[in-house]
Amino acid sequence: MSDFNANNIRGKGQANSTIIAIGGGKGGVGKSFVSTNLAIFLANMGFNTLLLDLDLGAPNVHTSLGEPLPTKNFHDFLDNKVESLNDVLHPTQIPRLKMITGANDHRDLANISIADQSRLMSGIYKQKSDFIVLDLSAGTHTSTLDFFLMADYNLITLTPDPTSIENAYRFMKAAFFRKIKRYEQQLSLDGLVLDLMKNANEKQIKTPADLLRAIETVDKERGQKLRELMTDLRFQIILNQTRSIKDTQLGLSIESVCKRYFGVTTDFLGSIEYDNSVWHALRKRRPLLLEYPHSPLYAQILAIARDLASPHLTKKVI
Amino acid sequence: MEPRTAKSDEQNYYEILEVSAEAPHHEIVAAYERAKSTYSPDSPSLYTMFSEEEANQLRRLIEEAYVILSNQAKRREYDNVLKARTMLQPKPEELPDLRVVDQKTEKKDPPPTVSASGAVPTGFLKSRVSVYEANPQFETEIANAKEFDGEYLKKIRQYKNITIEQMSKETRISRSYLAAVEANDYEALPAPVFARGFVVQVARLLNLDDNAVAQSYMSKFKKK
Numbered sequence: 001m002s003d004f005n006a007n008n009i010r011g012k013g014q015a016n017s018t019i020i021a022i023g024g025g026k027g028g029v030g031k032s033f034v035s036t037n038l039a040i041f042l043a044n045m046g047f048n049t050l051l052l053d054l055d056l057g058a059p060n061v062h063t064s065l066g067e068p069l070p071t072k073n074f075h076d077f078l079d080n081k082v083e084s085l086n087d088v089l090h091p092t093q094i095p096r097l098k099m100i101t102g103a104n105d106h107r108d109l110a111n112i113s114i115a116d117q118s119r120l121m122s123g124i125y126k127q128k129s130d131f132i133v134l135d136l137s138a139g140t141h142t143s144t145l146d147f148f149l150m151a152d153y154n155l156i157t158l159t160p161d162p163t164s165i166e167n168a169y170r171f172m173k174a175a176f177f178r179k180i181k182r183y184e185q186q187l188s189l190d191g192l193v194l195d196l197m198k199n200a201n202e203k204q205i206k207t208p209a210d211l212l213r214a215i216e217t218v219d220k221e222r223g224q225k226l227r228e229l230m231t232d233l234r235f236q237i238i239l240n241q242t243r244s245i246k247d248t249q250l251g252l253s254i255e256s257v258c259k260r261y262f263g264v265t266t267d268f269l270g271s272i273e274y275d276n277s278v279w280h281a282l283r284k285r286r287p288l289l290l291e292y293p294h295s296p297l298y299a300q301i302l303a304i305a306r307d308l309a310s311p312h313l314t315k316k317v318i
Numbered sequence: 319m320e321p322r323t324a325k326s327d328e329q330n331y332y333e334i335l336e337v338s339a340e341a342p343h344h345e346i347v348a349a350y351e352r353a354k355s356t357y358s359p360d361s362p363s364l365y366t367m368f369s370e371e372e373a374n375q376l377r378r379l380i381e382e383a384y385v386i387l388s389n390q391a392k393r394r395e396y397d398n399v400l401k402a403r404t405m406l407q408p409k410p411e412e413l414p415d416l417r418v419v420d421q422k423t424e425k426k427d428p429p430p431t432v433s434a435s436g437a438v439p440t441g442f443l444k445s446r447v448s449v450y451e452a453n454p455q456f457e458t459e460i461a462n463a464k465e466f467d468g469e470y471l472k473k474i475r476q477y478k479n480i481t482i483e484q485m486s487k488e489t490r491i492s493r494s495y496l497a498a499v500e501a502n503d504y505e506a507l508p509a510p511v512f513a514r515g516f517v518v519q520v521a522r523l524l525n526l527d528d529n530a531v532a533q534s535y536m537s538k539f540k541k542k
Contacts, residue, residue, distance in 0.1 A: 160362070162362050162365055165362055165363065165365060166365055166366050169365075169366050169367055170366070206369075206372065207367075207368075249352070249355060250362065250363060252352060252356070253352070253355065253356035253361060253363035254363045256336060256352075256353065256356050256363075257356060257363045257364060257367050257368070258367075259336075260368075260376075261367050261368070
């Protein structure tokens with residue numbers, strides 16, 4: 001691929017679609033559930049939507065959509081068997097919704113090289129669709145973080161369990177520092193950041209917000225530039241499997257703590273109740289929204305999808 | 319502990335409770351309840367983000383914010399301080415050339431406002447509320463000053479021919495508080511946020527660099 005260029009993937013802006021990434025650190029918190037159902041709603045609203053299962057080593061979005069494992073996948077693209085991602089698009093039973101998954105058996109399933117990752121990312125940027133939904137894998141692997149950071153909307157799924165909250169925080173911290181790292185090279189601030197972090201205790205740097213402030217004190221111009229660049233990282237939190245009204249309060253608390261800790265905008269996008277119909281639907285290998293349209297979750301996920309789509313909806317109407 | 323308080327100077331009480339400055343009382347109460355539970359010791363949302371000590375500090379700030387904002391009279395007073403502070407920020411461009419006023423620049427390039435609003439006799443300068451005899455030596459001394467305490471502010475005020483009454487009228491700070499600022503009577507002054515606001519307004523009326531003055535003054539205030 002001639003257009004592969006490490007710098008190309010560094011910024012957003014050249015994307016042809018609105019990208020929504022769903023991360024969250026821990027496994028089993030509903031990343032695939034949220035991304036699948038979100039994608040269905042977006043497609044239902046009339047948007048051409050592409051659902052990418054970037055859990056390359058363990059794809060199962062197709063299962064929750066009730067589709068067989070596609071014969072063509074990301075790995076065909078990476079192995080140069082096909083020209084572009086267009087050739088591995090797999091249509092689904094839902095109109096306007098297409099998906100791409102990883103391979104079921106491949107010599108090097110989950111471990112994606114940096115060059116392959118860049119190719120995949122520029123391939124994703126080139127896709128022309130209204131929305132691209134990225135279902136990420138668990139953990140804080142750098143490739144997962146990069147996929148997360150390439151998106152316009154950075155969604156975090158978590159459940160009210162302390163383990164899930166802990167991992168979601170860990171994920172957000174990792175993403176935040178990954179992004180800083182990217183810009184500190186661009187602004188040649190790497191030496192300074194390293195220096196500040198070494199003396200973090202003396203300089204009273206306990207949170208990322210402190211770090212940004214400290215950089216600003218030392219180098220005002222570049223510090224402000226960095227802060228400006230960091231503001232397009234915007235965590236949006238979805239609290240999944242809530243069981244009581246108290247859990248909604250928890251969502252707001254997490255929003256407040258993140259704002260204070262990171263110093264970047266964080267929104268609590270909404271909560272999704274715990275519902276047995278989710279696993280009933282999964283057992284039947286049918287998307288919840290098609291199988292149980294009367295579930296309370298329908299309205300809850302719809303609200304989240306509307307929230308994300310609203311800026312784009314108005315444009316469509318006009 | 320110290321840096322948190324320093325930081326809280328940047329964050330006002332509204333920001334601490336995450337409400338808008340126009341929030342009605344019931345919203346402030348609700349925000350306080352929410353903040354209290356968010357930063358309560360057993361809150362799951364704090365886990366791995368803030369240490370016990372930091373959470374303590376945050377809780378103290380939240381209580382402090384609530385005490386002020388839930389009381390109508392205190393809130394009004396605090397709003398005035400905030401207003402004064404934000405009014406200061408957009409006008410820094412006025413400060414430099416007034417601060418370095420010496421006779422040379424004064425003669426060469428008299429500010430249009432002075433000529434338009436009536437003559438100031440040669441050798442005299444104008445402040446917002448008074449006309450006073452210029453003393454180039456003292457002017458340079460003020461321009462180069464780094465340390466500001468109450469006495470020095472008083473000296474500048476008297477030099478600029480401004481009475482406590484005029485100052486009180488202009489800044490809307492009570493005379494007793496102004497006297498306390500000038501007397502370095504920290505005991506008589508309210509909480510640091512308020513005191514800082516007072517000092518800033520005094521500095522502004524005296525055509526001083528309000529930031530430098532407030533910083534210098536407050537460093538002494540905090541040491542008490």
